[in-house]
Amino acid sequence: MGGYIVRRIIGLLPTLLGVSAAAFLMIHLLPSDPAVAYLGEHATPEAIARVRHEFGLDQPLPVQYAVYLWNVVRGDFGESLDSHRPVSVEFLPRFPATIELTLGAITVALVVGIPIGLISAARPNSILDRLGMAFALAGVSLPVFWLGLMLVYLFSVYFHALPTAGQIAVGLPLMPITRIDVLDGVLTGNWAAVWDALRHLILPSVTLSTYSMAIIARMTRASMLDALHQDYIRTARAKGLAAWAVVIGHGLRNALLPVVTVIGLQVGSLLTGAILTETIFAWPGVGRFMYDSILFRDYPVVLAGILLFSLLFVLVNLFVDVLYAFLDPRIRYA
Amino acid sequence: MGKPVAGMRNPVAVLVIAAMVIAGIVVVPGSVTGWAAGPTTFIWGKSGDADTMDNPVSTNGETSEVTTQLFNTLVRMTPGGTDVEPDLATSWSVSPDGLTWTFKLRRGVTFHDGTAWNAAAAKFNFDRWADEKNPYHAVKGLDYEYWSDFAADSFQEARVIDPYTLAIVLKKPDAPFVYNMSIVAFDFASPASIKQYGGQGVSLHPVGTGPYKFVEWVRDDHVTLIANPTYFRKGLPKTQRVIMRVMKDNAARFLALKSGEIQAMELPNPDDVKAAMADPNLAVTYRPPFNVGFVRFNMNDPLFKDKRIRQAMALAVNRKPIVDALYGGYGVVADQHMPPVMWGRTNATPVPYDPTQAKQLLAEAGYPNGFSFDFWYIPVSRAYFPNGKDIGTAIASDLGKVGIRAHLQTEDWSTYLKDRQTNKFSVFMIGWNGDNGDPDDWLGYFYAKYDANNGYYSYNNPTVLDLVQKARVETSKDKRAQMYAQAESIALADYRDILIAHSRVPLLLRKNISGLVGQPDGNEYMETVVVH
Numbered sequence: 002m003g004g005y006i007v008r009r010i011i012g013l014l015p016t017l018l019g020v021s022a023a024a025f026l027m028i029h030l031l032p033s034d035p036a037v038a039y040l041g042e043h044a045t046p047e048a049i050a051r052v053r054h055e056f057g058l059d060q061p062l063p064v065q066y067a068v069y070l071w072n073v074v075r076g077d078f079g080e081s082l083d084s085h086r087p088v089s090v091e092f093l094p095r096f097p098a099t100i101e102l103t104l105g106a107i108t109v110a111l112v113v114g115i116p117i118g119l120i121s122a123a124r125p126n127s128i129l130d131r132l133g134m135a136f137a138l139a140g141v142s143l144p145v146f147w148l149g150l151m152l153v154y155l156f157s158v159y160f161h162a163l164p165t166a167g168q169i170a171v172g173l174p175l176m177p178i179t180r181i182d183v184l185d186g187v188l189t190g191n192w193a194a195v196w197d198a199l200r201h202l203i204l205p206s207v208t209l210s211t212y213s214m215a216i217i218a219r220m221t222r223a224s225m226l227d228a229l230h231q232d233y234i235r236t237a238r239a240k241g242l243a244a245w246a247v248v249i250g251h252g253l254r255n256a257l258l259p260v261v262t263v264i265g266l267q268v269g270s271l272l273t274g275a276i277l278t279e280t281i282f283a284w285p286g287v288g289r290f291m292y293d294s295i296l297f298r299d300y301p302v303v304l305a306g307i308l309l310f311s312l313l314f315v316l317v318n319l320f321v322d323v324l325y326a327f328l329d330p331r332i333r334y335a
Numbered sequence: 336m337g338k339p340v341a342g343m344r345n346p347v348a349v350l351v352i353a354a355m356v357i358a359g360i361v362v363v364p365g366s367v368t369g370w371a372a373g374p375t376t377f378i379w380g381k382s383g384d385a386d387t388m389d390n391p392v393s394t395n396g397e398t399s400e401v402t403t404q405l406f407n408t409l410v411r412m413t414p415g416g417t418d419v420e421p422d423l424a425t426s427w428s429v430s431p432d433g434l435t436w437t438f439k440l441r442r443g444v445t446f447h448d449g450t451a452w453n454a455a456a457a458k459f460n461f462d463r464w465a466d467e468k469n470p471y472h473a474v475k476g477l478d479y480e481y482w483s484d485f486a487a488d489s490f491q492e493a494r495v496i497d498p499y500t501l502a503i504v505l506k507k508p509d510a511p512f513v514y515n516m517s518i519v520a521f522d523f524a525s526p527a528s529i530k531q532y533g534g535q536g537v538s539l540h541p542v543g544t545g546p547y548k549f550v551e552w553v554r555d556d557h558v559t560l561i562a563n564p565t566y567f568r569k570g571l572p573k574t575q576r577v578i579m580r581v582m583k584d585n586a587a588r589f590l591a592l593k594s595g596e597i598q599a600m601e602l603p604n605p606d607d608v609k610a611a612m613a614d615p616n617l618a619v620t621y622r623p624p625f626n627v628g629f630v631r632f633n634m635n636d637p638l639f640k641d642k643r644i645r646q647a648m649a650l651a652v653n654r655k656p657i658v659d660a661l662y663g664g665y666g667v668v669a670d671q672h673m674p675p676v677m678w679g680r681t682n683a684t685p686v687p688y689d690p691t692q693a694k695q696l697l698a699e700a701g702y703p704n705g706f707s708f709d710f711w712y713i714p715v716s717r718a719y720f721p722n723g724k725d726i727g728t729a730i731a732s733d734l735g736k737v738g739i740r741a742h743l744q745t746e747d748w749s750t751y752l753k754d755r756q757t758n759k760f761s762v763f764m765i766g767w768n769g770d771n772g773d774p775d776d777w778l779g780y781f782y783a784k785y786d787a788n789n790g791y792y793s794y795n796n797p798t799v800l801d802l803v804q805k806a807r808v809e810t811s812k813d814k815r816a817q818m819y820a821q822a823e824s825i826a827l828a829d830y831r832d833i834l835i836a837h838s839r840v841p842l843l844l845r846k847n848i849s850g851l852v853g854q855p856d857g858n859e860y861m862e863t864v865v866v867h
Contacts, residue, residue, distance in 0.1 A: 051478075149587075150590065158593045161595075165594050166587060168556070280584045285554075
């Protein structure tokens with residue numbers, strides 16, 4: 002297993018190299034000039050030339066890429082063309098917020114999706130099954146943007162129950178340790194902050210989770226239906242085990258294997274796809290920042306973001322593969 | 336399909352009950368924590384984040400919205416207007432040759448760090464802006480764009496005459512100078528803070544003389560300001576704390592306003608303005624029109640060198656219905672480039688809608704069956720063109736009725752801004768937001784020069800260009816006004832552009848807010864805001 006993990010990690014390098022080259026080329030093929038985006042409507046030809054020279058944009062593309070790669074190897078991802086701060090400084094404070102939102106969303110997706118799938122499989126073709134699958138269909142069909150705004154209107158504007166935006170109330174004292182506010186509140190014993198951070202997390206998590214929840218529910222149902230028809234389930238029943246022990250102890254554990262794969266893919270999607278949710282809820286995460294950077298043609302930020310998300314995606318899927326081996330003793334990696 | 340599994344009824348009930356318990360615990364409105372909106376705190380919803388707190392090196396309106404509360408300028412725009420009034424200078428005069436402006440400075444003013452505002456502090460800032468070799472001038476990646484555009488050509492030096500008298504010596508007369516000094520980019524920071532933090536560091540450590548002091552800036556989230564107890568305008572600010580929250584989505588920002596999480600906001604969607612008018616808890620106020628949207632001809636193109644063609648196209652566009660339908664109810668048809676709030680306008684009447692005469696002119700010009708051309712519309716939303724595509728389509732539709740076939744084109748905004756200064760565009764939509772209340776900011780830009788390779792500057796009328804240049808150095812305001820009016824009259828008679836509209840810009844606020852006056856330049860003075 003250890004050798005397998007090491008080989009997968011080594012395999013990251015050519016993957017990331019290919020991703021960086023493709024991303025670098027695609028960004029520079031965009032029909033606009035970041036110098037003009039930076040200078041705005043007051044851009045004069047002289048100012049544009051100055052900014053292009055300052056940021057090395059007047060060099061040939063291969064030279065720009067080579068310089069970029071050399072800097073990345075040394076841990077320097079360049080400076081944001083917008084803020085002129087190091088890219089790493091721009092990403093680091095924002096990344097925990099995206100992690101927090103992703104964890105919140107996947108939690109909701111699992112807590113809601115797996116039971117729906119379980120119940121649907123346990124009672125196929127019943128009203129519960131049909132309701133569950135209708136719920137799942139809605140989850141994949143509803144536009145995230147619309148859903149987010151509707152939830153805000155209902156719970157924030159109409160019921161005044163939850164906040165509309167942000168990660169935590171402005172001015173609430175909280176020592177930043179991990180910058181995952183719920184966790185920081187727990188670590189510092191600041192329960193008011195934990196409470197407030199959770200309240201801020203609910204609506205964006207629910208919004209972001211709906212698609213993943215639907216996929217997980219459907220996959221769980223399909224997988225469970227298959228598992229519940231296996232001989233070992235019949236054997237377990239014949240041995241007189243309680244129904245819940247049969248379904249959950251025997252059926253669910255085996256049915257989860259394909260679901261785990263889906264969860265891994267969904268985590269990757271959640272990390273990279275939170276742009277709309279972060280925009281609606283003014284969530285200070287990486288997704289919204291990446292979107293703004295793309296519009297601004299902030300090449301260093303966009304490239305760093307693509308590399309970071311590629312790395313995360315690969316690592317998450319590696320974790321899923323390793324988890325597979327623990328869940329299924331038959332699986333062994335050479 | 337399999338049979339239902341016996342004994343699965345209870346888990347369902349457990350799940351439902353658990354969900355209700357969780358919902359009850361979490362959704363119950365908890366006690367409000369943090370600096371929520373209240374009598375001492377005014378929360379403003381911004382559409383974007385600032386890029387720095389050092390306004391002289393920024394052209395970003397999101398920055399100036401914040402720094403307007405932290406700093407002062409020598410003179411400032413009057414609340415709700417475009418004229419200038421004393422700010423850190425109480426009076427000013429210009430020498431007969433127009434080369435020396437003398438400012439009497441306000442006494443008894445201190446920066447937020449306790450250091451004194453005086454002529455030496457003013458000179459320190461001017462030297463920083465003007466001199467590239469100044470040790471505090473360089474700011475990586477940023478530049479003094481406003482200084483370059485409005486002062487660099489004429490500025491020679493700032494002289495301390497006495498502790499409260501500052502002389503600005505110019506290389507050449509510059510009549511708009513005092514209006515230019517009202518631009519928020521020319522605000523004054525504490526020299527002690529600049530020395531302490533350096534030219535680069537003051538972007539995160541703003542120390543001004545303004546009604547509010549800087550507390551914190553959490554990027555992409557909020558800026559917090561707190562009242563300056565020694566502010567020189569006695570009785571101000573009215574509110575102890577201002578929080579500017581960044582909420583980029585217009586709809587989400589409006590929902591935050593409806594819920595009371597913010598108390599005022601800018602840049603609402605047009606439909607939300609109507610919703611706000613119908614909401615008993617909300618009110619609508621406006622920034623006066625300080626912009627203009629127009630269609631510009633590239634007169635380097637032989638087709639559009641012909642005045643008959645330009646006139647025909649101007650007569651073919653029925654502007655009132657377009658403005659009424661596509662500006663959310665807050666546009667006015669433009670009869671000239673400068674909006675009504677400006678001085679130096681000419682007596683003009685809007686170009687009438689006359690498709691019959693348009694066809695006649697086309698026939699006279701040799702195009703009885705019309706012609707085809709590429710018509711470029713802006714891809715972004717601006718106050719002067721809230722929806723470029725819709726407005727462009729409407730204009731194209733009107734032109735089509737007289738046989739002029741417009742092929743709608745657009746491209747990325749930053750590319751658009753670049754290409755308008757080439758000959759790529761033959762006819763294009765463009766606009767302008769004013770920087771200050773001097774006509775030179777408007778006509779001086781529109782008629783700055785002639786360039787055979789630049790569609791934006793393709794109007795080759797030496798009389799107009801000369802009038803605008805002369806008005807820039809004339810010291811008499813009345814004479815300047817006449818010159819600008821004359822230049823504009825000539826350009827209008829030439830049908831240099833098809834003027835479309837000026838637009839008010841709505842601001843939405845909760846009914847318990849008073850004292851918020853919409854500023855033409857978009858930088859409201861929050862010192863007068865009261866939260867009831």
